[in-house]
Amino acid sequence: MIGCSAGFVNLPRIKGSHNAMKTGMMAAEAAFEALSAGRSGDELKAYAYLYEHSHVYKDLKRVRNVKPFWSRLGTLLGVPVGAFDMWTNQLFGLSVFGTLKHGKADYATLKPARDCKPIAYPKPDGIVSFDKLSSVFLSSTNHEEDQPIHLKLKDPSIPIARNLPEYAEPAQRYCPAGVYEVVYDNSGGNPRFVINAQNCVHCKTCDIKDPAQNINWVTPEGGGGPNYPNM
Ligand SMILES: Cc1cc2nc3c(=O)[nH]c(=O)nc-3n(C[C@H](O)[C@H](O)[C@H](O)COP(=O)(O)OP(=O)(O)OC[C@H]3O[C@@H](n4cnc5c(N)ncnc54)[C@H](O)[C@@H]3O)c2cc1C
Ligand code: SF4
Known part of the structure; x- marks a missing residue:
């Protein structure tokens, strides 16, 4: 590999x-x-x-502890401690911490929605902040419409039956391309999980982050995906 x-x-x-x-x-x-x-x-x-x-x-080898420190101690403490360790390795060729491991898998770190305060983000101003779909447009991502969906759910009932009550279905928020939506009928009930697979920018976050490990990202047909022509 x-x-x-x-x-x-x-x-x-x-x-x-x-x-x-x-x-x-x-x-x-x-x-x-x-x-x-x-x-x-x-x-x-x-x-x-x-x-x-x-x-x-x-x-x-020099930077091996940076991300474990960041994950364990958070940004304010984890990043400076990780930087200290990195520079100790760089200058003296050793780490006083040895080799740290990640305590648990990324998907196992989510807190239940009831323990979290929703964040009220300001609306994008179109100058320094932008809505997700405008940015997806810039990625020129494209998938043939009639191809089999490349985002597969092992159990289609889990997003609404398990992830929605427990985690407010996090795919709606972690996906940078707005691929996943929970839509309701006119009365505000009957939630449905919708996957707009043609917008996917292939970051694979959903495969890693879904708390039920229910989403399987597979390679789409025909070289589909983002296309940044000016990079
Ligand atoms: C936002 C961002 C910024 C970055 N900035 C920098 C930077 O400034 N400098 C730097 O050095 N690095 C940077 N990196 C990291 C760098 O892009 C990657 O480390 C590097 O591209 C890895 O190359 P790779 O060939 O191993 O994998 P990739 O470039 O990911 O190539 C893998 C290829 O395999 C294809 N593929 C996957 N599965 C299949 C399959 N089943 N069948 C056929 N094809 C398949 C994929 O479509 C892809 O084209 C950045 C990464 C990101 C995400
Ligand atoms: S791979 Fe990334 S962009 Fe595509 S659906 Fe998953 S989270 Fe969204």
């Missing part, structure tokens, strides 16, 4: 492109070496060796 599929992004620096390219190059070198030596059925042991002796490994 290479690049982001193996989690080789340097999170505090949001740097992943060079790590993806470098690990791809090392995997190719290891595969070439194995094939040249006639060892086609072999495990690519040389890849693990090359990785552990590369700048990618060195870089990621």
Whole structure:
């Protein structure tokens, strides 16, 4: 595995492109070496060796505790403590904290809606803040209308039966593209879960964040998805 599929992004620096390219190059070198030596059925042991002796490994080792600290201690405390640890690693090559792990999976961190105060966000002003659908428009995301939906629910009843009463169905809020909606009939009852799959910008948050782990993001047909022509 290479690049982001193996989690080789340097999170505090949001740097992943060079790590993806470098690990791809090392995997190719290891595969070439194995094939040249006639060892086609072999495990690519040389890849693990090359990785552990590369700048990618060195870089990621220094920042390994940043996100666990952030998750455990929150932004105000977690980020400075994570930064301290990162710089201790950078300057002295060691961490006084060893290697921290994430306590639990991301989807298991949600609090029930009854324990939270709804946030009244100001309306987007169209100058520095924008509504979700205008931003989705800029992503030029597109999916063929007649293709099978690429956002699959393992159990279609869970969003309304379980997630709505417990978590006010969080997909309505965490999805950056407004793909998920809970709509009601004219009397304000009979909630229905609607998936506007053609707006999906492929961030995969829903696959990770759904508290019931009920949403499965699968690759859409025909190279659909966001298309940023000016980047
Ligand atoms: C908002 C944001 C900002 C970033 N900024 C920076 C930055 O400034 N500098 C930097 O270095 N890094 C940055 N990164 C990180 C960087 O973009 C990634 O680490 C890097 O692109 C990972 O490359 P990759 O080849 O491993 O994976 P990807 O670029 O994700 O490529 C994987 C490809 O596989 C395709 N795919 C997935 N499943 C299938 C399947 N089943 N069949 C066929 N195709 C499939 C996907 O469509 C995709 O095209 C940023 C990331 C984000 C999200
Ligand atoms: S992948 Fe991202 S954009 Fe697409 S539906 Fe899931 S949360 Fe929304």
